[in-house]
Amino acid sequence: MINEFHKDYLVVAKNASGRSMQVPVYRFIGKQHGPVVYIQSSIHGAEVQGNVVIYHLIQLLKSLPIRGEIILVPNCNPVGTNIKAGEYTLGRFDPVNGTNWNRGYFYDRDAVLKFARTVGAEESIQSIKQRFRAHLLQGLQRRMSNDWGLGLANQLNLKLQLVAANADIVLDLHNGPVSSRHLYVPEYAEAAATHFNIPHIIYIPNTFAGALDEATFCPWWTLSESLSKKHQRQFDFGVEAFTVEMGSQEVVNFSEGEEDAQGILSYLNSRNVLIDAHVTPKKMPRYATELANYKTLFTQMGGIVEYCAKPGTPVKQGDCLAKVLNVDELENERAVELISAPCDLIPILHFPSASVLSGTQLYKCFTEYRQVT
Amino acid sequence: MINEFHKDYLVVAKNASGRSMQVPVYRFIGKQHGPVVYIQSSIHGAEVQGNVVIYHLIQLLKSLPIRGEIILVPNCNPVGTNIKAGEYTLGRFDPVNGTNWNRGYFYDRDAVLKFARTVGAEESIQSIKQRFRAHLLQGLQRRMSNDWGLGLANQLNLKLQLVAANADIVLDLHNGPVSSRHLYVPEYAEAAATHFNIPHIIYIPNTFAGALDEATFCPWWTLSESLSKKHQRQFDFGVEAFTVEMGSQEVVNFSEGEEDAQGILSYLNSRNVLIDAHVTPKKMPRYATELANYKTLFTQMGGIVEYCAKPGTPVKQGDCLAKVLNVDELENERAVELISAPCDLIPILHFPSASVLSGTQLYKCFTEYRQVT
Amino acid sequence: MINEFHKDYLVVAKNASGRSMQVPVYRFIGKQHGPVVYIQSSIHGAEVQGNVVIYHLIQLLKSLPIRGEIILVPNCNPVGTNIKAGEYTLGRFDPVNGTNWNRGYFYDRDAVLKFARTVGAEESIQSIKQRFRAHLLQGLQRRMSNDWGLGLANQLNLKLQLVAANADIVLDLHNGPVSSRHLYVPEYAEAAATHFNIPHIIYIPNTFAGALDEATFCPWWTLSESLSKKHQRQFDFGVEAFTVEMGSQEVVNFSEGEEDAQGILSYLNSRNVLIDAHVTPKKMPRYATELANYKTLFTQMGGIVEYCAKPGTPVKQGDCLAKVLNVDELENERAVELISAPCDLIPILHFPSASVLSGTQLYKCFTEYRQVT
Amino acid sequence: MINEFHKDYLVVAKNASGRSMQVPVYRFIGKQHGPVVYIQSSIHGAEVQGNVVIYHLIQLLKSLPIRGEIILVPNCNPVGTNIKAGEYTLGRFDPVNGTNWNRGYFYDRDAVLKFARTVGAEESIQSIKQRFRAHLLQGLQRRMSNDWGLGLANQLNLKLQLVAANADIVLDLHNGPVSSRHLYVPEYAEAAATHFNIPHIIYIPNTFAGALDEATFCPWWTLSESLSKKHQRQFDFGVEAFTVEMGSQEVVNFSEGEEDAQGILSYLNSRNVLIDAHVTPKKMPRYATELANYKTLFTQMGGIVEYCAKPGTPVKQGDCLAKVLNVDELENERAVELISAPCDLIPILHFPSASVLSGTQLYKCFTEYRQVT
Numbered sequence A, B, C, D: 001m002i003n004e005f006h007k008d009y010l011v012v013a014k015n016a017s018g019r020s021m022q023v024p025v026y027r028f029i030g031k032q033h034g035p036v037v038y039i040q041s042s043i044h045g046a047e048v049q050g051n052v053v054i055y056h057l058i059q060l061l062k063s064l065p066i067r068g069e070i071i072l073v074p075n076c077n078p079v080g081t082n083i084k085a086g087e088y089t090l091g092r093f094d095p096v097n098g099t100n101w102n103r104g105y106f107y108d109r110d111a112v113l114k115f116a117r118t119v120g121a122e123e124s125i126q127s128i129k130q131r132f133r134a135h136l137l138q139g140l141q142r143r144m145s146n147d148w149g150l151g152l153a154n155q156l157n158l159k160l161q162l163v164a165a166n167a168d169i170v171l172d173l174h175n176g177p178v179s180s181r182h183l184y185v186p187e188y189a190e191a192a193a194t195h196f197n198i199p200h201i202i203y204i205p206n207t208f209a210g211a212l213d214e215a216t217f218c219p220w221w222t223l224s225e226s227l228s229k230k231h232q233r234q235f236d237f238g239v240e241a242f243t244v245e246m247g248s249q250e251v252v253n254f255s256e257g258e259e260d261a262q263g264i265l266s267y268l269n270s271r272n273v274l275i276d277a278h279v280t281p282k283k284m285p286r287y288a289t290e291l292a293n294y295k296t297l298f299t300q301m302g303g304i305v306e307y308c309a310k311p312g313t314p315v316k317q318g319d320c321l322a323k324v325l326n327v328d329e330l331e332n333e334r335a336v337e338l339i340s341a342p343c344d345l346i347p348i349l350h351f352p353s354a355s356v357l358s359g360t361q362l363y364k365c366f367t368e369y370r371q372v373t
Helices: A048-059 A109-116 A124-146 A152-164 A189-193 A210-231 A254-270 B048-062 B109-116 B125-144 B153-164 B189-194 B211-232 B253-271 C050-063 C109-116 C125-144 C152-164 C189-197 C213-230 C254-270 D049-061 D108-118 D125-143 D152-164 D187-194 D212-231 D254-270
Strands: A006-012 A018-031 A032-041 A067-073 A170-174 A182-186 A198-203 A242-247 A287-289 A294-297 A303-307 A320-325 A336-340 A345-351 A361-366 A370-372 B004-014 B021-028 B032-041 B067-073 B167-177 B182-186 B200-204 B242-248 B288-292 B296-299 B303-307 B320-325 B335-340 B345-348 B361-366 B370-372 C004-014 C019-029 C032-041 C067-073 C170-178 C181-184 C200-203 C240-248 C288-289 C292-296 C301-306 C322-323 C336-340 C346-350 C360-367 C370-372 D006-015 D021-028 D030-041 D065-072 D168-176 D182-186 D199-204 D240-248 D287-291 D296-297 D303-307 D322-326 D335-338 D344-349 D361-366 D370-372
Touching: A006 A152, A006 B153, A018 A048, A018 B189, A032 A048, A032 B361, A048 A170, A048 A242, A048 A254, A048 B303, A048 B320, A067 A152, A067 C292, A109 A124, A109 A210, A124 A152, A124 A210, A124 D168, A152 A210, A170 A210, A170 B032, A182 A189, A182 A210, A182 B153, A189 A198, A189 A210, A189 A242, A189 A254, A189 A287, A210 A242, A210 B303, A242 A254, A303 A361, A303 B048, A320 A361, A320 B048, B004 B153, B021 B048, B032 B153, B032 D370, B048 B167, B048 B242, B048 B253, B067 B153, B067 B296, B109 B211, B125 B211, B153 B211, B167 B211, B182 B189, B182 B211, B189 B200, B189 B211, B189 B242, B189 B253, B189 B288, B211 B242, B211 D187, B242 B253, B288 C050, B303 B361, B320 B361, B345 C240, C004 C152, C019 C050, C050 C067, C050 C170, C050 C240, C050 C254, C050 D303, C050 D322, C067 C152, C109 C125, C109 C213, C125 C152, C125 C213, C152 C213, C170 C213, C181 C213, C189 C200, C189 C213, C189 C240, C189 C254, C189 C288, C213 C240, C240 C254, C301 C360, C301 D049, C322 C360, D006 D152, D021 D049, D030 D049, D030 D152, D049 D065, D049 D168, D065 D152, D108 D125, D108 D212, D125 D152, D125 D212, D152 D212, D168 D212, D182 D187, D182 D212, D187 D199, D187 D212, D187 D254, D187 D287, D212 D240, D212 D287, D303 D361, D322 D361
Parallel strands: A032 A067, A032 A170, A170 A242, A182 A198, A198 A287, B032 B067, B032 B167, B167 B242, B182 B200, B200 B288, C032 C067, C032 C170, C170 C240, C181 C200, C200 C288, D030 D065, D030 D168, D168 D240, D182 D199, D199 D287
Antiparallel strands: A006 A018, A018 A067, A182 A242, A287 A370, A294 A361, A303 A320, A320 A336, A345 A361, B004 B021, B021 B067, B182 B242, B288 B370, B296 B361, B303 B320, B320 B335, B345 B361, C004 C019, C019 C067, C181 C240, C288 C370, C292 C360, C301 C322, C322 C336, C346 C360, D006 D021, D021 D065, D182 D240, D287 D370, D296 D361, D303 D322, D322 D335, D344 D361
């Protein structure tokens, strides 16, 4: 065999029948040393394309020798995947209490700063990395052992994070509602963005809002910054994490999934995970913006909406983004209201239903974007 | 003004805040005598394209003289339209008890047969029609006045039916999940089907299952059959009703809506509703089958599904309809299961989500279909 | 061991993760011949007290010798049990399509009448019973083997019915919303009702509406009537089925569950299932009415409701059943509307939420009831 | 008239039919000067008892002369009240995105600190108060006027806050799931707690988590602390805000509502709002704890639960709080698992459903509590 292969199951919750709910964990272990890669999909239950991407990765990794280890956890939220509400999957949040399934990972900034103080001037990167990883895992375990217990989403997140925390590279595969492919990249790893085959890139700061990518890179970034300041030199631990949005939720497409898998291999190849592989990023226009310029357009009206702007296609200020039909005024000039772009923008995703209340997230848009190469 | 125009509101329910929920009722009254036409949309809350169609009909009727009267009731279910469950609209059934919003109309076959016995050999069609309509309205009103009350969906349906029962022509505008345009036609009105611009036609028998089209035509069809048998001649009352499926739910498209409106005008023109209009049906292939041959394919597996067959495009027996991904078996030959067509068929609609439990309605298909002209 | 004991699992569905969903099947087999008893609970996912009743039955049957066999299937709907919508369980219907989980059992009246014609004057009850049961099972199996598949609720129901169809006695354990204990009894088994410790009894006719009790007794009742008419004598096959409503949904109570279990044993003892047991029905007032007199009171208003009448306690015509608060009229005389009893009645259950739309099932009530002994 | 009375409506949202959703605003204005009181109920749609309390307050205020003004906003979330999911009301969060309806109020700490720097040593309390209130209202208005719009819950919250920000006393009426009456009190207003007739009191710190009470008191508390530190004397602005939990959700009780209203009047009387009223707090045991000691017990198991401890009744360490039935193990010793109290505690509320997944909030409990007088 080219790589060692294992399949295990991880119990992440118990359902109301008292039964264990588990996720499959696929592992490929290379014959050479190298980074540990962790890839999960479908923490939001309706965002399923990542499962197809992992399927293709598994097929490809059967004949592709690797360095280090690749851990693949498809369908990582067996609760969320199975909550139907009408014909669709109510996969973004716990139906009991509204908790977003992607906001309960763990990060303790103070603990990182405290750890930083234990690092002496001479300690090697490798030693720091090893000690810090153990420290992170202890923090996670302490968080999980709690007399009073933890909430469901929190438990699920921490059990996955306990696996992911061993990795140098973490990819969390998501989908938008009706969405173009886009990528969240920590600012410090900006250069990595063009190794994926993803046309739209969002740079995010060193701020924790509960997601897995942040929970992964915030500790290392914070540690690195703290040590750099203290010791007046660069500390690069080589830990990167990305949220990859693989198009629209509620649909899967096997042939697109194969391309998505190639894009991930291209990035992994740039990180030295593949041995003698000739996978390079596609030539394509890529656009990027900062998180602060990735804006949500909320509707002020309620009504029936046609989405006139297509995700991924730039729109000029004042152009029509959406038409809202007002069923009470069909015979007069208030029948159709136009919603136009407040500035030049690229719509990245839009709401997936034609019926909206006021205050609905109609579009999320790149503003102040630029092309990157 | 070319036609008289009125707008009213009809209260159909009260919400939990104690407030009235109403539907707009638009009416165009022609200067010449003619049939009464009733068109409603969105009894299923997520099926919203019909509202856009009614919007276009209203624009067109501003400059199109008519005979008789056209009553337009868009967004006829203000409860269903406003039930969001996640980002989508849970519009097909009452979230309290699962009652389909389109199954609570009223039809009393015995009352029709009893009425038939009151018709003498010499009574004119017009007189029978007038007496029978009064009889139907009384039946409805009796049904609605009930010491113990009525269920919400039932009340909504009956309040709409009380308006529709005055019409000679009733169109109920729906959408399928992910769907091609199709049309339910009572067998006795088979000839009417080709006047619409709808490529797929389902002939339905004189059987009542609770929907508005059935509740409209079953009494007249039954009366006609009963009298024909008794008096040995044809009784044609000119009452027709159709359920028109205007593509997919959860999306609206204004330009398609204008074409949909033209198709309805084409049918109305064939029924002599328009004065001097040159609206004729589009030349297009049309396919038809009987309701008994309009089959539902349920999946035996649960999993993540790619829908490989496109609504409206014929599929040969054995061809792939769908692929199901099994996340627990990604490394072996059970990773992807194919679901193939049990016979030659046209898929008309498919389930709108990629995540399915066993027993999900994957596709509804025309089998044993034929081309009609 | 006093009775033989087995535990198995029956797969009834697959979830969206592609995994089997199963129900536990507990069996006690006595050393003496006797009837087969089938008891299931929680086909409606929020109606969970029956699971506690089965728990107590299992404890009691460890030391109680039986004749025949008792099959216990708790938590028989693993899909419905696990659908949370907010903090409660959306257990009455499939969230995808609104299908009531208790309406997809199978009964083919024509097949029964056809079978009846195969019974000769001399055939013994036992032979008829054996042939008819085989005939029923074949019908079920034919129904389940279908190229196009079956809906989820239908599949679940038929898989359970395939087990239940072997039984002579079938109990389906339910709960009402906020409810007194009550019992559905087929009219022909009226005498059985007083062997349970249930104060409120509804006699139901030989009509099939899709539930398990009906699916169980309708074939035997129809066969019996058909043969009795033909051969001018009584045919008693000893097959009985009941829906037992064990109080309110969304609560369990272990000590009440033990009493409930005693009541079931009392009935089973009357059917000769227990050996030398001294379990007799409790002395208590019991009230009964016909299904046609078991009436639903729907509210005409929407608003916030206090339920003033307590399930199980008789109410006089005109007495207050409920108060509805109208939040828009708090300062005037329309602030509170009283809903009063349209006739003398016993409220059996009421809606479990204080917020209601118009057309909500406020109460279900016994009218025209009488005491039985 | 004893007090001036007005009723208005405030539009807070538009629904998917394009219609305005409004809340009633009742106002009593006294003939004497005095504080402005703002009381709202049902921001969480299933928590409806507060509406009955406001009903009773309105009845009582018809004959009770007041100082200042009392503004009453019942049913303040017309969206949340009307979201049914099954028979219950899914009232805690927006069904589209899981946003808690009570977390979108506005507070800008930096703006408060900046304002504090504008206050000179001689400025009177009244002048500061007037300037600061204007400053707060401007901040709110700036927040609401946003080219890109705001989310639904956020809009609703801010529209209500714009009214509440004028008040000196703010009461936000809630309910727990199955709950004893309890009260959130800002630590600085500790003394106010015993003027209500509420047995359980939680002291909360000057921390903002998005709720109305916090959004109300945090700015004044922060201002007061900042000025006190700077000017070395006390600044008491007399602004207080409380979240009052009026028992269990999904039920209303008119006679308890009258008592609840008396308790609120007792508090208002202590704040000099009532003229010559003899309303005093009830003599009753009251228990208090800090927010940090108000603990949530999550279950580690999934299953069917009996809640053995009653909200409001103290429980000793090790005593049984709940029993969990495991339907797969009914015949053995794992059939029932006991969950016991990790320490001495008072259970204040418990989950309202008997079916729980792992990670469910089973109980919220007072620990380290003390009696207060």
